[in-house]
Every structure is written in structure tokens, then in C-alpha cells.
Amino acid sequence: MRLRRSVSPAAFRRVAWWAWAAQIGIVVTGAAVRLTGSGLGCTDWPGCTEDRLVPAWGFHHWVEFGNRLLTFAVITTAAVATVAARRRQPYRRSAFGLSAVLVAGIVAQALIGALLVVLELDPRLTVLHFATSVVLITAAVALVHVSAHDGGLSGNSLVGLDDAAGDAGHHDAAVAPHSAVARLTTALGIAAGVVVSTGTVVTGSGPHGGDERADRFGFALRSVTRLHSGAMWLFLALLVALMVLVARSPRADALLRPNLHALVGLTVAQGVLGYLQYALGVPAGLVALHVLGSTLVWSAVVALVLKVRAATAAVASSSRREPTGSGERARPVLSEK
Numbered sequence: 188m189r190l191r192r193s194v195s196p197a198a199f200r201r202v203a204w205w206a207w208a209a210q211i212g213i214v215v216t217g218a219a220v221r222l223t224g225s226g227l228g229c230t231d232w233p234g235c236t237e238d239r240l241v242p243a244w245g246f247h248h249w250v251e252f253g254n255r256l257l258t259f260a261v262i263t264t265a266a267v268a269t270v271a272a273r274r275r276q277p278y279r280r281s282a283f284g285l286s287a288v289l290v291a292g293i294v295a296q297a298l299i300g301a302l303l304v305v306l307e308l309d310p311r312l313t314v315l316h317f318a319t320s321v322v323l324i325t326a327a328v329a330l331v332h333v334s335a336h337d338g339g340l341s342g343n344s345l346v347g348l349d350d351a352a353g354d355a356g357h358h359d360a361a362v363a364p365h366s367a368v369a370r371l372t373t374a375l376g377i378a379a380g381v382v383v384s385t386g387t388v389v390t391g392s393g394p395h396g397g398d399e400r401a402d403r404f405g406f407a408l409r410s411v412t413r414l415h416s417g418a419m420w421l422f423l424a425l426l427v428a429l430m431v432l433v434a435r436s437p438r439a440d441a442l443l444r445p446n447l448h449a450l451v452g453l454t455v456a457q458g459v460l461g462y463l464q465y466a467l468g469v470p471a472g473l474v475a476l477h478v479l480g481s482t483l484v485w486s487a488v489v490a491l492v493l494k495v496r497a498a499t500a501a502v503a504s505s506s507r508r509e510p511t512g513s514g515e516r517a518r519p520v521l522s523e524k
Contacts, residue, residue, distance in 0.1 A: 193276040196334065202264075202271045203282075203334040206289060207327035209264040211482045214320045216254050218478040222471040225250035226308045226397025232301040258297055265289035268330065285330040292323040308401035310391035317387050324482055328489040336497065368439070371429045372495045378422040379488040385415040386481060393469055412465055419461065423454055446494060450487040457484055 194202075220226055228242070228251030229235035235242035235252050242248035269286035272279070296319050303312045388411050391404040404411075430451070433443050457480040464473035 192274065194271045194274045196275065196277075199268075199271050199275045199282065200331070200334040202268050203327070203330045206264045206268045206286070207324070207331050207486070209261040210289075210320065210324045210327045211479070211486070213254075213257055213261045214317070214324070214482050215475065215479050216257055217316070217320075218475055220251050220254050221308075221313075221397040222395050222474055223247070223250050224395075224398055226401060227304065228252065229255075229304065232304050255300070258293065258300075262290065262293045265293055279333060282330060282333045285326050285333065288326045289323060289330070292319060292326065295319060296323070308397045310396070310402055310404050313397075314387045314391055317390070320482075321383060321485060324486060325489050328486050329493060332490065332493045332497075368429065368432055369495055369499050371425065371432060372492055375422065375425045375429060376488055376492045378418065378425050379485060382415070382418045382422050383481060383485060385411065385418045389415050393474075395469070395471060395474060416461065419454075419458055423458070426451060426454060442498070443491070443494065446487065446491045450484070450491060453480065453484045453487055456480060 220228075223246075225247040228245070228247035228249070231237050233255075234240040235248060242252050265286060269283065269290055272283040272286045275282060296316065299312060299316050299319060303309070303316060306312060388404065388406065389408070392406045392408050392411050393403075396403055426447070430447050433447065434440050457477065460473060460477045460480055464470060464477055467473065
């Protein structure tokens with residue numbers, strides 16, 4: 188019997204949030220595999236060993252194999268999102284496309300994970316594994332963003348976490364960012380990418396390779412850590428500059444303030460964690476928190492970039508329409524004083 192039940196925007200929004208949370212969860216549990224030295228707890232794939240599909244009891248065996256099993260939960264959230272997007276009323280092609288990207292990306296992640304086992308945790312594949320996770324988190328954030336914008340461009344936004352401006356009726360189209368804000372937000376996104384990229388190099392050079400047999404990059408940990416720290420300071424400087432610029436327009440500040448404040452808080456916490464873990468000799472517990480923080484900071488950056496782009500696109504669209512009422516087209520209110 189074929190089901191034809193439609194999915195409401197509110198229900199789909201909940202599904203999108205679960206898809207995002209699953210992506211964050213699998214990154215953190217994947218880090219736990221590496222940080223507990225369980226990367227080769229299972230030496231074969233898809234079974235644990237050549238003669239066992241499921242491992243015998245053992246801590247490292249089940250940490251590694253347990254993370255594999257969680258992949259099924261993660262792909263289930265993506266599959267549910269895909270089905271829900273297809274039945275969502277009104278239907279949005281972007282929601283269906285992003286959900287499908289999640290399904291395909293998770294399959295790709297499983298294959299990369301298999302190669303990691305076969306090649307005994309080659310650090311280059313570890314970087315690729317995390318980079319793929321970043322792509323999937325980006326798609327999941329975009330899915331939440333799309334799910335929160337039905338028809339117009341007002342609604343909930345990720346890591347900000349709701350539009351404070353929405354209650355006052357301040358739609359994105361009414362507070363379109365000045366071009367300087369749009370450019371600075373793009374620069375912030377690029378800087379965040381550099382922070383994440385240098386962070387993976389630090390990971391590949393540090394003491395937590397997942398197993399004693401795992402190779403490491405030949406970089407000095409102190410040097411790559413300084414590079415990563417410098418990228419973070421640049422990111423923070425751009426973030427402060429963006430806050431100052433946005434604050435010059437009260438209505439735009441009301442729209443973007445939740446995102447910016449959340450992003451500042453996450454960035455400061457992440458920076459403190461980074462310096463603390465380095466000073467304490469990179470303990471595994473702090474590294475795990477740092478990995479979680481990196482996923483949240485990246486999610487917040489993507490959410491901010493999407494919100495600014497949506498506002499810019501909304502005003503660009505409205506400016507092409509015929510003027511009504513006063514005979515003037517709507518103008519961006521975020522202008523420099």
C-alpha cells in the first residue's frame with residue numbers, strides 16, 4: 188500500500204534539525220574512535236575481521252565497530268529527510284536536493300572509512316574524512332535554513348537560534364545587508380574554512396592518530412599549531428569587524444544579532460579550549476570538546492552566510508519588481524552612517 192501522506196513545513200523542520208544533529212554526533216563519535224586509540228580496533232571492513240562480522244567483546248573493538256553501527260542511524264535521518272522533502276507541502280526542490288546530498292555523502296563517508304581501515308589510518312584520508320563531514324554539515328545547515336523559510340524569508344535560523352527580528356515583523360528582505368556586510372560575511376566564511384583546514388593538519392600531526400601503527404604528518408606540532416592559532420585570530424578579527432558594521436543599522440542588527448552573538452560565544456570558547464588543550468599536552472577529553480566546538484562554529488558560520496545571502500537575494504528580487512504605493516522601490520536599510 189503506497190502512502191501519500193503529506194509533510195507539513197513544521198514537521199519537515201524537525202526532521203531537518205535531526206539530520207543536522209546526526210551529522211554533528213557522528214563527527215564527535217568518530218573523534219572518540221581516534222582519541223581512544225581504537226582506530227584499528229577492527230582491521231577489516233565491512234566485517235570487523237576476516238573471520239568475524241561482529242567483533243568479540245573488547246573496548247577498542249566495540250568503540251570502532253560501534254561508530255560503524257551509528258552510521259546506519261545517521262543515514263536513516265538523511266533518508267527520512269529525503270522522503271519527507273519529497274512529500275513536503277509545499278514541495279521545495281532545494282530541500283529534496285540537499286537531503287539527497289546527505290544520503291550520498293554518508294555513503295561516501297562509509298567508503299572513506301573503509302579505506303582508512305585498509306590503509307591503517309593514513310592521515311591524508313583522515314583529513315579527507317573530516318573534510319567530507321564538513322561538507323555534510325554544510326548541507327545539513329542549509330537544509331535547516333531552507334526548512335525555516337517557507338515562501339518568505341523570515342523564520343528560524345540555525346545557531347542563532349531563532350530570528351529575534353521575526354517577532355517584530357522584520358523580514359530578511361526588509362533589512363538587506365549593505366554590500367560591505369555581504370563581502371565581509373563572505374570573507375568570514377573563507378577564514379572559517381582556513382581555520383578548519385589548518386586544524387586538520389594539526390590533528391594529523393598530533394599524538395592522537397587512532398593507533399600506534401598510524402602514520403603522522405611530518406610537521407612540527409608547534410609550528411602547525413601556531414598557523415592554526417593565527418588563522419583563528421584572523422577569523423575573530425573579521426567577526427568583530429562584522430559586528431561593528433552590522434551594529435550601525437538597528438534593524439539589521441536585530442536580524443543578525445542572534446547569529447553573531449552565538450558565533451562570538453562559540454568562537455571564544457573554542458579559542459580558550461584550543462589554548463588550554465595545547466598547554467595541558469593535548470588531553471583526549473579536551474580534544475573531543477574542541478572537535479565538537481569546531482562543528483558548532485562551522486555550523487554557525489554557514490547559517491550566518493546563508494542568512495545574509497538570503498536577505499541580499501530577497502532585495503535584489505524585490506528591486507526588479509514594479510514599484511507600488513509611494514512609487515519607490517524598497518532599499519536596503521543597512522547603510523553606512
